[in-house]
Amino acid sequence: MDRYEKLKSKAKSSGKGLTVEDYVMGIGLCGVLLSNGNAGVSYTDRKSIPWGCSLYDTLPKTGIPVEEFIYFFDSSDVLLNALGTAAINACLNTGEYEEGDVMESIKLSANDSVAMIGYFDPMVSNIKKQVKSLYIFEKERQQTTWPHPALGPEMIPDILPVSSVVIISATTVMNKTFDDIVKYIKTPRTILLGPSTPMAPDVFPEIKVFGGTIITPPALKVIAHGGGTRNLYREKVGKKVVLVAN
Secondary structure, eight states: OOHHHHHHHHHHHHTTTOBEEEEEEOSSEEEEEETTSOEEEEEOOGGGSOSSSOOOSSOOOSSSBHHHHHGGGGOSSHHHHHHHHHHHHHHHOOSOOEESOGGGGTOOOTTOEEEEESOOHHHHHHHHHHSSEEEEEOGGGBTOOSSSOBBOGGGHHHHGGGOSEEEEETHHHHTTOHHHHHTTOOOSOEEEESTTOOOOTTTOTTOSEEEEEEEOTTHHHHHHTTOOHHHHHHTTSEEEEEEEOO
C-alpha cells in the first residue's frame, strides 16, 4: 500500500459510519463538515480552476458517506481534490493538539540553512533574520521582483540534501509530489505545514513537526464568504495547531 492509499485508508477507518453534512468550495479554502460535527479544511488552488460559469453538471451531494468524498483526493480536478483533502482532515485531525508556532519546535540557529517548499510569506522575513540562508521554492514567484524571489524545482536535488531544516507545504500531499521531494531530505528537522496538513505521523514518518489548521463548523460560512486562514483565525473559528512526532 503506497503512502496515499494508506492516508485514505486511515481516514476511511476514522470516518467509518459518518456522512458529509455540508461542504463549501471557497476561493481560498475548501471545507467539509461531517455528521459528528468534525470539520476539515484544505487549500484551494484557484489559479488552476477552469474557466466557466458552471464547472459541474452535477454537484457532489451531502448526506453521503464520507468515504465518497475521500475518493475525491485522487481527482485531477483541483476543487474535488481539495474537498477530498478536507474530508481526510475532517476524519484525521481530531486530536488534542498544541496551539502555537511550528518554528518553536525546531529551534532555529544562526548556523541553519533552511529550505522552504512553497512560499509562506508571513514567515519569510522572520526566518531570514535567524538563519545563515533561506532557499524558497515556489513556481509562481520565480524570476520576480518580490523581496525574496524563489528558485525553480530543478534546484531541489542540490539544495535539500544540504539543508538543516526543511519546510514542506502540504499542497505537495494534495498534488502527490511529496515523495519526489522528501527523497532528497537528509535532516530530521522537517516540517509539513499549511491548512491542508493531515496530522498523520505514521503516514509521513519523514516529518518531525506537523503544522495544521483545525476548524469548527462555523468556519464553513467564513470559507464560503471567501475567507482564508487569517480570516478563520481572526473570527476564532479556526486555529493553528502543532504536532511533534515521537
